[in-house]
Amino acid sequence: MTSDSPTAQVGTRNTRQKAAVLNLLQDNPQFCSAQQVHVQLVNSGEGIGLTTVYRILQALAGAGLVDVLRTDTEQLYRHCSPTHHHHLVCRSCSRTVEIEDRAVEQWAAQAAAEHGFREVTHTVEVFGICAECG
Amino acid sequence: MTSDSPTAQVGTRNTRQKAAVLNLLQDNPQFCSAQQVHVQLVNSGEGIGLTTVYRILQALAGAGLVDVLRTDTEQLYRHCSPTHHHHLVCRSCSRTVEIEDRAVEQWAAQAAAEHGFREVTHTVEVFGICAECG
DNA sequence: CGCTAATTTGCAATGGTTTTCATTAAGAGG
DNA sequence: CCTCTTAATGAAAACCATTGCAAATTAGCG
Numbered sequence A, B: 001m002t003s004d005s006p007t008a009q010v011g012t013r014n015t016r017q018k019a020a021v022l023n024l025l026q027d028n029p030q031f032c033s034a035q036q037v038h039v040q041l042v043n044s045g046e047g048i049g050l051t052t053v054y055r056i057l058q059a060l061a062g063a064g065l066v067d068v069l070r071t072d073t074e075q076l077y078r079h080c081s082p083t084h085h086h087h088l089v090c091r092s093c094s095r096t097v098e099i100e101d102r103a104v105e106q107w108a109a110q111a112a113a114e115h116g117f118r119e120v121t122h123t124v125e126v127f128g129i130c131a132e133c134g
Numbered sequence C: 001c002g003c004t005a006a007t008t009t010g011c012a013a014t015g016g017t018t019t020t021c022a023t024t025a026a027g028a029g030g
Numbered sequence D: 001c002c003t004c005t006t007a008a009t010g011a012a013a014a015c016c017a018t019t020g021c022a023a024a025t026t027a028g029c030g
Helices: A016-027 A034-043 A050-062 A102-114 B016-027 B034-043 B050-062 B102-114
Strands: A066-070 A075-079 A086-090 A096-099 A118-129 B066-070 B075-079 B086-090 B096-099 B118-129
Touching: A016 A034, A016 A050, A016 A075, A034 A050, A034 A075, A050 A066, A050 A075, A066 A086, A102 A118, A102 B102, A102 B118, A118 B102, B016 B034, B016 B050, B016 B075, B034 B050, B034 B075, B050 B066, B050 B075, B066 B086, B102 B118
Parallel strands: A086 A118, B086 B118
Antiparallel strands: A066 A075, A086 A096, A118 B118, B066 B075, B086 B096
16 A cells, blocks of 8 residues: 655654755755755754754665765765666766666676676766766 | 785775774674774774774775675675675575676677666665575 | 064964763664 | 554664874985
8 A cells, every 4th residue: 555645765754854955856856965955954943953954864764765965074865766766967067967877787796696686786986077067 | 007005996095994894894794883893992902993994995895805895774795705706695695695696797888889878886785595594 | 682473372262083971762672 | 432452653862984183204305
């Protein structure tokens, strides 16, 4: 049975805070940090703690509803399409393109199988300088 | 001109601390954290600060002499072969296999080129449960 | 050797994230 | 509605990693 509540996809209960984070992300196509999300919510009148923002973002990431981009110093979050994909990120301006390819999935699965590994997951990030910055 | 001093590959000077970190890593095939490296060195009588350990490990990683594995909470370091490769890591026991494949490199380069990106780099990690833990 | 310049070191302070634990509140069942 | 159970919240503490800056160390040179 699928959930009809907007926030039920993460955790077991619907809370004001989950809805607020989710709404903010859906309205914003940019990557933003947990701290930025927190400040924006507080400024817009939402009562929410920084810890809670971190936890909700983490849960959303685990559920595949947001992308996580780990920079050297911090982690950035962005609402994303729910299908499996990877990122092509500009080192200069952070412009991001979602990319997908079966070949990589198969390569990862096969490499793992050859060494007797099961329950395989993988992380892939591609970085470069985009055309506009180049 | 190539360096003949064991630690000259990182930075411009040979110090006791660099040699100590390098020796420890070469004797240890496992991934370990900066903090673990620090504790082990101090316990074995080396006078060295935690900050310095972090900096040396960072420099070694930049020079390609050690692998960095970013987990959720910390970064792990391990001495590695100097050729480009990726990792297959057991989620349970952290056993690690170095894997390599041209297909992934080419895929990344091509995906980037299609979107007009230059100077492409990529990070790839594969996780699973190894045969012994499975 | 001893002097000097410049890198390296390490403590302390900072930044970002996670954990702990007492409190709050969601929501199921009277 | 009211109550009860349990998950979620949030303030403070803990944690990992980085940065600023003064002191110590290295290595080149007289």
